[in-house]
Amino acid sequence: MTATAAETEHSAPQHHRHIPGEPGLWIFLLGDMVMFSVFFGFVAVLHGRHPMMFRASQRALHPDLGLLNTLLLLTASALVARGLRQLRSGIPARTLPWALLCALGFAAVKGIEYALVIHDGHTPSSNDFFMYYFVFTGIHLAHLAIGIGALTVLIVLSRRPALSRGKLLVAEGAAAYWHMVDLLWLVLFPLFYLVA
Amino acid sequence: MWVFPALVLATLSSWLLGIEDSTSTSIGCAVVAIALIKVRLVGLHFMELRNAPAALRGAFEIYVVITGATLLTLYLVL
């Protein structure tokens, strides 16, 4: 099967079947995602058991800030995906710092939302909704902090003239990690903010 | 590059569905289903898993299906 021109834009050019990053990294990524699925399950169970409390507590969140954060992460992810393709074909990936800016923006917005929610008198010990909200989004924020490190690695690598096979694997791994941060938020956001 | 606009569109539509002050189960399930479709798009296109060997891509697809099925079941049953 030969890749068409349209396909090569997205895919790794050298192989038809290619594992992004080191194979072993996927143990960590998929494992982390499974752990978050358990978190999602806890939120769903809480919603089912205490729908009134869930709904009332949910009103204290700021869905507009959540939406803004989702868009920031999606933009960062799109920039990283594009940057990685440019990196592979040796084109300077100039847009990667914007992805980093989006990531920092997410952290800032999350901080603002935490401050607003706490200012309104809601803390992790208020009820189970806020406990899950603060703990699970907090663990996600910790992942984002590591993701900022991954983006920095990606930017540093993009400044080099040509990447060796090993460095390219590092770049792919950093990008895959970043996409996982985005992917996990894509579920956390509707579960906490949208599902009534 | 239709993936990014599709993701933004999906985000906006689930946001519009979600901020409606409705407690209907079908809307909740639609929002969850949209979220899992977005997850699959990010995995296959941004993470480039659609070009990955069958085992890795399969593991990801199974993850999406099991997570989605579990969440929808929990929202429908509880």
Next chain:
Amino acid sequence: MSRRILIACASFGYLFIALFFAALLIAHWIPPMAPSWSAERVAAFYTDHANSIRTGLVVMLVGAVATAPFVAALASLIRRIDSRLAPLAAVQLVCGAANVAAIFVPVLIFTATAYRPDRSPDITMALNDLAWITLVMNAFPAIGQATVAGVAILADKRPTPLLPRWSAYLNFWMAFLFLPSILLTFFKTGPFAWNGILSFWVAAGAFGAWFLVMTFLMVRAASRVEDDRAPAVLEAAV
């Protein structure tokens, strides 16, 4: 370094897991007591199961010592990867030693709790809290150990690494799974309480799985290591 000693030390990981989980079963700690129990219920539990708890604790005490050879074997293997990784081997050793204490100390507190179950229930409850919190919230040495072992495994740049690279990522994931137990300080019910799904079940499962996988990989790696019979050969190699 003798290959046989290295293999023997690494194999102690199996013994530890067998003793640790047997002890949990003997002492009736699976499922664990809940932090939401009343003082009377806690005291009654110790009265009803006094001797099985005491027996389980002795078994766990033996198990705690069984981690020492395992930790030493891992440190030796890290030094084998590259002698420049000696500081990482030392960090692993320190965290591993702290882990021995992290099992030893709560076991002794549990023993004191089970020593006089007929005392005032409030005192038994306070001791029981102290013991459970010490047993479950002691994740940081294990987190440090798994993280530094993962870093050392990734530092192995040879074509056939001593320990497979995927096991490094497994170590990082395990470190992440141990993490939620630090939240038990805030909760008496729910997934983060000391008997919760995330603090106890996932962390204990991950801890057991980590030991089994690492022991298997370490025994396999140790059997590939060459016996250094003559010290001169070792010096020449370094």
